[in-house]
Amino acid sequence: xxxxxxxxxxxVTVDIVVLTIRDDALQALVVRRAEEPFKNRWALPGxxxxxxxxxxxxxxxxxxxxxxxxxxxxxxxxxxxYGAPDRDPRHRVVSVAFLAVLPAGPTPTAxxxxxxxxxxxxxxxxxxxxxxxxxxxxxxxxxERARAKLEYSNLxxxxxxxxxxxxxxxxxxxxxxxxxxxxxxxxxxxTGATGLVRATGRQRAQERGRPAxxxxxxxxxxxxxxxxxxxxx
Amino acid sequence: xxxxxxxxxxxVTVDIVVLTIRDDALQALVVRRAEEPFKNRWALPGxxxxxxxxxxxxxxxxxxxxxxxxxxxxxxxxxxxYGAPDRDPRHRVVSVAFLAVLPAGPTPTAxxxxxxxxxxxxxxxxxxxxxxxxxxxxxxxxxERARAKLEYSNLxxxxxxxxxxxxxxxxxxxxxxxxxxxxxxxxxxxTGATGLVRATGRQRAQERGRPAxxxxxxxxxxxxxxxxxxxxx
DNA sequence: ACAAAAGTGTTGAGCGTACACCCATGG
DNA sequence: CCATGGGTGTACGCTCAACACTTTTGT
Numbered sequence: 001x002x003x004x005x006x007x008x009x010x011x012v013t014v015d016i017v018v019l020t021i022r023d024d025a026l027q028a029l030v031v032r033r034a035e036e037p038f039k040n041r042w043a044l045p046g047x048x049x050x051x052x053x054x055x056x057x058x059x060x061x062x063x064x065x066x067x068x069x070x071x072x073x074x075x076x077x078x079x080x081x082y083g084a085p086d087r088d089p090r091h092r093v094v095s096v097a098f099l100a101v102l103p104a105g106p107t108p109t110a111x112x113x114x115x116x117x118x119x120x121x122x123x124x125x126x127x128x129x130x131x132x133x134x135x136x137x138x139x140x141x142x143x144e145r146a147r148a149k150l151e152y153s154n155l156x157x158x159x160x161x162x163x164x165x166x167x168x169x170x171x172x173x174x175x176x177x178x179x180x181x182x183x184x185x186x187x188x189x190x191t192g193a194t195g196l197v198r199a200t201g202r203q204r205a206q207e208r209g210r211p212a213x214x215x216x217x218x219x220x221x222x223x224x225x226x227x228x229x230x231x232x233x
Numbered sequence: 234x235x236x237x238x239x240x241x242x243x244x245v246t247v248d249i250v251v252l253t254i255r256d257d258a259l260q261a262l263v264v265r266r267a268e269e270p271f272k273n274r275w276a277l278p279g280x281x282x283x284x285x286x287x288x289x290x291x292x293x294x295x296x297x298x299x300x301x302x303x304x305x306x307x308x309x310x311x312x313x314x315y316g317a318p319d320r321d322p323r324h325r326v327v328s329v330a331f332l333a334v335l336p337a338g339p340t341p342t343a344x345x346x347x348x349x350x351x352x353x354x355x356x357x358x359x360x361x362x363x364x365x366x367x368x369x370x371x372x373x374x375x376x377e378r379a380r381a382k383l384e385y386s387n388l389x390x391x392x393x394x395x396x397x398x399x400x401x402x403x404x405x406x407x408x409x410x411x412x413x414x415x416x417x418x419x420x421x422x423x424t425g426a427t428g429l430v431r432a433t434g435r436q437r438a439q440e441r442g443r444p445a446x447x448x449x450x451x452x453x454x455x456x457x458x459x460x461x462x463x464x465x466x
Numbered sequence: 467a468c469a470a471a472a473g474t475g476t477t478g479a480g481c482g483t484a485c486a487c488c489c490a491t492g493g
Numbered sequence: 494c495c496a497t498g499g500g501t502g503t504a505c506g507c508t509c510a511a512c513a514c515t516t517t518t519g520t
Contacts (some may be wrong), residue, residue, distance in 0.1 A: 002237050002238070003237065003238045003242055004235050004236065004237050004238075005236045005237075005242065005244075006236075009236055009238065009242040009244055009245070010242065010245050010282070011242055012241075012242070012245065012316070013237075025382070040321070042301060044320050048487085049327075051325065051515065052318045052325070053318065054316065055316040055327070077294055078313060078314065080290065080311060081285065081311065081314040081329050083245070083282070083288040083329065084287055085285045085286065085287060092284065092285070094245050094282075094288070094327070094329070096314050096327070100503065105466065135518080139426065145241050158481075163486060165472085166472085166473085167472070182473095182510070182512085183471080183472075183473080184472085184473065184474070184509070184511095184512085185509075185511080187472075187473060187474090188473085188474080189509090191473095201294065204518090205518075205519090206471060206472085206518075207470090207471090207517065207519085208469075208470045208471060208518080208520090209240065209469080209470040209471025209472065209517075209518060209519080210470080210471055210472045210473080210516060210517035210518050211471090211472080211517070212471080212473090213472085213473090225509095228509090281515085288504075301510080355475090361478065370518090373502060399498085399499085400499070415483070415484070415485085416500080417484095417485085417486085417499090417501070417502095418482075418483065418502065418503085420499075420500060421500090421501080422482090424500095425483055426518075438491075439491080439492095439497085439498065439499080440492085440497090441491080441493090441496075441497045441498060442490075442491060442492085442496085442497040442498030442499060443489060443490040443492070443497080443499045443500075444491065444498095444499080445498080445499055445500090446500090448497085458481080458482095461482090
C-alpha cells in the first residue's frame with residue numbers, strides 16, 4: 001500500500017517511558033534495537049500510531065506488546081512531544097511520549113515480541129547515555145515528571161499493588177527520590193491526607209518486626225498538603 | 234507536488250493558546266475561521282508544521298503571523314498533544330498545542346494575515362463553548378496550566394513588561410486566579426523569594442497614592458516557597 | 467530477652483494569614 | 494487634610510522536621 005498526500009507530512013509515533021521499582025531501584029523498560037540506525041542500542045518501547053488509533057490507545061497497545069501488563073494496573077499519561085527535524089536520520093518523525101508506571105510484582109521482563117526487552121535501572125541508562133535517538137532525553141524528562149508528581153499526586157500508588165502497607169509506599173518515595181524519609185512522619189502525612197489511602201483492617205506479616213496494616217487506594221487524586229522532596233536544612 | 238509513504242501518516246499542526254491580560258481580564262487570541270468546517274467560528278491560531286521545521290519554531294512562526302510580538306517578549310512552552318482520530322472531520326490531524334504568554338502593552342490586536350483575529354476574555358470563550366474543533370478543550374487545558382504555573386514558577390513575569398511594580402504582578406495573579414490577594418503579604422512573599430525579582434531603585438508614579446518601586450525579572454525560574462491559590466478558610 | 471519494623475507523642479522552629487499601621491503622593 | 498495605594502510590623506495558629514517512645518512480631 002502506498003499513501004499519498006498533497007501536503008508535507010510526518011510520521012507520528014509513540015514512545016513510552018515505562019517505570020517500575022525492582023530490586024530497590026527505579027527501572028525502565030527498554031528494547032534492544034535489531035536494525036540500523038542505532039543497531040544493538042537500547043531504545044524506549046514504541047511504534048507507529050495506527051491510522052485511526054487514538055494516541056493513548058497506541059501507547060497502551062505498544063505497552064502490551066512488550067509486557068503482559070493489563071490496562072487496569074498501569075497508569076499512563078502523556079509526557080511531551082518530540083519533533084526536532086533530525087531526531088530520526090531516516091524520516092521526519094514526531095513522537096508523542098508517554099509515561100507509564102506499573103507495579104513490580106505481576107510483570108516479568110517478558111515480551112511476546114521477538115525483540116529483546118529488559119528492565120534496566122534508570123541511573124545506568126541516564127549516566128551512560130547509550131539510548132537510541134533522543135530517548136535519553138525522553139527518559140530523563142519522564143523520570144523528572146515522575147519525581148515531581150510524587151509530591152502532589154497519588155502517582156506513588158501506581159508503583160505498588162492493589163494492597164500495600166504505608167512502608168511499601170514510603171519505599172517508593174525513597175527509591176524514586178533517592179532520599180530517606182522519616183518513617184513516622186511519612187505515616188502520619190499519608191494516612192492524614194484525606195482520601196489518599198483507605199485502611200483495610202487487615203495486616204501483613206513482615207520478615208521482621210511488627211506486622212503492618214494493609215491499605216488500598218483511596219479516591220483522592222491529589223495530595224494536600226503535598227509531600228516535599230527538598231531537603232530544607 | 235505529491236508526497237508518498239509506505240506507512241500511514243497523519244498531518245501535524247501546532248495550535249497556540251495565546252494569553253494576555255487586557256482590561257483586567259485574562260484574554261486569549263482567537264481567529265475567525267473563513268472556511269468549512271466550523272466556518273465563522275473562533276479557533277485558536279495555528280497551522281501546519283513545515284517540512285523541516287522544529288515544533289517550537291512552527292508555533293513561534295504562527296504566532297508572529299497573527300501578532301506583532303517579538304520572540305524576546307513571549308513565553309512559549311509545549312502544552313499537550315491532541316490526536317483523537319476524529320478531531321478534524323477531513324483528515325487525521327495530530328496537533329501539538331503550545332501555551333504562549335505575552336505582556337498586554339506592545340501588542341495590538343493586529344494580524345498581518347487577512348484572517349480576522351481578536352482578543353476575547355477566556356471566560357466568554359470557555360462558558361459559551363463555541364470554539365472550532367477541540368479548541369475549547371485545548372484552551373481550557375492551557376488556562377489551567379497557566380493558573381497552576383503561577384504557583385511555583387515565574388510565569389507571571391511574562392504577563393508584565395520589562396519593568397513592573399509588585400502591584401502589577403499582584404494584579405496578574407488576581408486576574409488569572411480570579412481571587413483577591415492580600416497586598417502586603419504578596420509584596421513580602423514576592424520580594425522575599427530569592428532571585429525572582431530585582432529592584433531597580435527607580436519608582437513609578439501611580440494615578441493615586443504612594444509611588445511604587447520598579448522591578449525587573451530576576452534569574453530565578455521557580456518560586457520557593459510557592460504561592461498558593463487555595464482559599465484555606 | 468533482643469532486634470527490628472510499625473506506628474504514636476511531643477516539641478520547638480518556621481511560615482502563612484489576617485490585620486493594624488505607617489509612608490508618600492495627588493487633589 | 495483627606496483619600497488612596499504602597500509597603501512594614503506584629504501576633505496567632507498551624508504545620509513540619511526531628512526524635513523519643515511504645516507496640517508487636519520473629520528468633
